[in-house]
Amino acid sequence: MQKAEGLSPLPPWRRTDYCGNLRAGDAGREVALWGWVASRRDHGGLIFIDLRDREGIVQVVFNPERAAAAHQIARQMRLEYYVAVKGAVIVRSEATVNKELATGEIEVAAQEAQILNESVSPPFPIGDEAAAEDIRLRFRYLDLRRPEMQRNLRRRHRALAGARAYLDSQGFVEIETPILWRATPEGARDYLVPSRINPGKFYALPQSPQLLKQLLMVSGFDRYYQVARCFRDEDLRANRQPEFTQIDIEMTGPRTEDVMAVGEGMIASIYRHALGVELPLPFTRMKYDDVFARYGTDKPDLRFGLEILELSQPFAGTGFRIFAESLSRGETIHGIRLPANFALSRRELDEMTESLRLRNGLGLAWVRASAGGWQGPIAKFVAADEGARVAEAAGICEGDLLLMVAGERSRVLPVMGDLRLQLGTRFGLRESDARCFLWVSDFPLLEYNAEERRMVPVNHPFTAPHPEDLERLNSDPLSVRALSYDLVLNGEEIGGGSIRIHNRELQLRIFELLGFTREQAEEKFGFLLEAFGYGAPPHGGIAFGVERISMMLCNTDSIRDVMAFPKTQKAVDLMSGAPSDVSQVQLDELSIRVTK
RNA sequence: GGGGUCGUAGUUCAGCCCGGUUAGAACGCCGGCCUGUCACGUCGGAAGUCGUGGGUUCAAAUCCCAUCGGCCCCGCCA
Numbered sequence: 001m002q003k004a005e006g007l008s009p010l011p012p013w014r015r016t017d018y019c020g021n022l023r024a025g026d027a028g029r030e031v032a033l034w035g036w037v038a039s040r041r042d043h044g045g046l047i048f049i050d051l052r053d054r055e056g057i058v059q060v061v062f063n064p065e066r067a068a069a070a071h072q073i074a075r076q077m078r079l080e081y082y083v084a085v086k087g088a089v090i091v092r093s094e095a096t097v098n099k100e101l102a103t104g105e106i107e108v109a110a111q112e113a114q115i116l117n118e119s120v121s122p123p124f125p126i127g128d129e130a131a132a133e134d135i136r137l138r139f140r141y142l143d144l145r146r147p148e149m150q151r152n153l154r155r156r157h158r159a160l161a162g163a164r165a166y167l168d169s170q171g172f173v174e175i176e177t178p179i180l181w182r183a184t185p186e187g188a189r190d191y192l193v194p195s196r197i198n199p200g201k202f203y204a205l206p207q208s209p210q211l212l213k214q215l216l217m218v219s220g221f222d223r224y225y226q227v228a229r230c231f232r233d234e235d236l237r238a239n240r241q242p243e244f245t246q247i248d249i250e251m252t253g254p255r256t257e258d259v260m261a262v263g264e265g266m267i268a269s270i271y272r273h274a275l276g277v278e279l280p281l282p283f284t285r286m287k288y289d290d291v292f293a294r295y296g297t298d299k300p301d302l303r304f305g306l307e308i309l310e311l312s313q314p315f316a317g318t319g320f321r322i323f324a325e326s327l328s329r330g331e332t333i334h335g336i337r338l339p340a341n342f343a344l345s346r347r348e349l350d351e352m353t354e355s356l357r358l359r360n361g362l363g364l365a366w367v368r369a370s371a372g373g374w375q376g377p378i379a380k381f382v383a384a385d386e387g388a389r390v391a392e393a394a395g396i397c398e399g400d401l402l403l404m405v406a407g408e409r410s411r412v413l414p415v416m417g418d419l420r421l422q423l424g425t426r427f428g429l430r431e432s433d434a435r436c437f438l439w440v441s442d443f444p445l446l447e448y449n450a451e452e453r454r455m456v457p458v459n460h461p462f463t464a465p466h467p468e469d470l471e472r473l474n475s476d477p478l479s480v481r482a483l484s485y486d487l488v489l490n491g492e493e494i495g496g497g498s499i500r501i502h503n504r505e506l507q508l509r510i511f512e513l514l515g516f517t518r519e520q521a522e523e524k525f526g527f528l529l530e531a532f533g534y535g536a537p538p539h540g541g542i543a544f545g546v547e548r549i550s551m552m553l554c555n556t557d558s559i560r561d562v563m564a565f566p567k568t569q570k571a572v573d574l575m576s577g578a579p580s581d582v583s584q585v586q587l588d589e590l591s592i593r594v595t596k
Numbered sequence: 597g598g599g600g601u602c603g604u605a606g607u608u609c610a611g612c613c614c615g616g617u618u619a620g621a622a623c624g625c626c627g628g629c630c631u632g633u634c635a636c637g638u639c640g641g642a643a644g645u646c647g648u649g650g651g652u653u654c655a656a657a658u659c660c661c662a663u664c665g666g667c668c669c670c671g672c673c674a
Binding site: 039042043044046047048059061064065078092093095096098101104121122123124125129131133134135137188208210232233238240456458460461463558568570572574 | 602603607608623625630632633636665668669
């Protein structure tokens with residue numbers, strides 16, 4: 001009898017409401033619900049079932065005197081059974097109201113009930129507490145049943161809905177581009193897909209639709225966007241998966257400010273749709289040089305100060321031998337002023353000094369400003385007037401601590417940036433729920449890669465050089481700025497883009513700088529260079545990381561918490577077992593021999 | 597490729613340092629009783645290759661080595 005019912009593919013009646021939506025205003029209504037048994041309290045007579053669906057939980061009461069048949073069914077119910085219930089919404093007596101539940105003022109008095117499907121005992125409780133992550137991933141469909149994951153994925157959906165609504169309102173056209181595409185050099189490792197029809201040849205999954213969206217500008221769509229899946233075969237991190245999603249945007253003829261305006265308009269729409277929050281616009285804007293000098297990184301967390309100070313000037317002619325030698329080598333001295341209300345123990349200072357020495361081979365000097373002058377291991381090497389000069393330059397007050405490192409500027413600044421983050425973490429300054437958005441622009445175009453002994457693009461090889469720096473492209477390429485920009489939120493890069501090159505000759509010159517011969521450039525990017533020859537308009541754009549944004553919206557540190565079916569750090573899907581072996585027949589068809 | 601950390605009933609964890617009864621607890625599960633619970637209560641019960649393999653030892657969850665897996669980090673990720 002029970003089994004026969006369970007076999008029916010159709011539920012016995014239509015659902016009228018979601019469990020979690022019922023309120024006191026529904027009192028007196030006859031409702032029909034479907035849901036999972038989240039809790040069962042059997043009093044021998046009365047049975048209480050907490051019924052859960054995507055909107056939440058409602059209590060159902062089974063009374064053997066009023067609905068004997070339904071009560072008999074409720075006796076069979078167990079956790080995570082999927083059941084259908086019909087009954088009346090009734091207001092609970094004052095003594096039995098549950099303030100913990102959104103539906104706690106009412107309950108459903110069951111008149112009919114049916115078990116639609118039984119459940120074996122779940123491998124972990126479907127509740128607020130997360131189990132060990134490997135079991136969650138193995139039974140992901142159950143993990144996603146948990147309210148927290150339901151909330152996260154629906155919030156991600158709202159974010160995308162907000163992005164689409166905004167971009168549509170601004171005249172952007174959503175266009176899908178191929179997943180099977182061609183391998184291109186530079187950048188991350190490609191995921192390859194063998195071609196059966198063309199033995200020995202491979203497609204690559206796109207690392208981003210970069211070139212395709214540029215070609216769409218050549219086509220004249222003028223404003224394009226796509227919620228684009230991207231693939232990069234690199235090692236995973238807490239915020240990195242091999243496949244991820246970007247909101248990819250490209251437009252014809254923008255200046256940097258135009259792209260920023262669209263980007264922040266879209267982000268504002270995302271926050272409005274996902275959280276009901278109105279973001280103040282425009283976002284803060286800074287140039288890369290300034291950001292790097294003040295924060296030692298290109299993605300600063302602006303929720304706190306503790307900016308890096310350049311102290312080379314006030315230390316000129318110092319009696320402190322180590323600093324003096326550094327300065328004589330053309331190196332610089334940087335410091336961070338830690339105000340007196342942030343107290344570091346001597347032991348913490350020693351640990352910081354030691355870890356800096358071990359990790360970077362750099363010495364940390366520190367002094368504390370007291371009424372009688374400086375205190376600390378190096379205080380005795382610094383003359384009073386010199387100390388006063390530094391104190392003034394750094395804005396030191398009594399009780400403040402000054403942490404200093406001397407060395408090559410490009411090496412010391414990132415170290416100071418790390419130190420700044422460490423201090424921010426140590427004093428709880430990064431726990432603030434403030435949202436500090438920041439546009440960083442004018443990155444360098446190129447950097448020197450010592451390993452490959454050549455210049456590589458900081459962004460990608462299609463980024464346009466800053467017009468003011470064009471003349472230095474040959475004489476001093478490393479000093480050339482790019483028309484590029486990133487959007488940073490609380491120390492995380494959530495988007496980035498650039499104005500592109502749309503001129504064939506300029507693009508060829510950049511390829512040349514990067515060490516491509518003309519033939520190589522033609523072979524790899526001939527279709528792009530060819531397209532530029534057909535009246536390609538100036539264009540530029542940006543791409544935003546959907547998971548990064550969703551992580552911020554959901555207040556989580558793990559990308560897996562905002563993806564339905566993520567992979568482990570070894571890029572394995574614990575649920576399906578991907579990647580898996582394939583049959584010899586499949587390999588033969590693809591002309592592939594596995595050597596390991 | 598490298599460093600760190602975790603792995604014990606279905607789940608969450610204790611036990612591991614300092615080797616020595618039958619490896620415990622809570623929740624869950626199974627059965628009985630219970631008409632206002634919502635961490636229901638109550639009585640009883642089942643449940644463990646201590647990740648895997650090897651070594652040391654009279655004796656290993658415990659010490660050593662290797663290995664597998666989850667997580668975090670460095671490299672890598674234009």
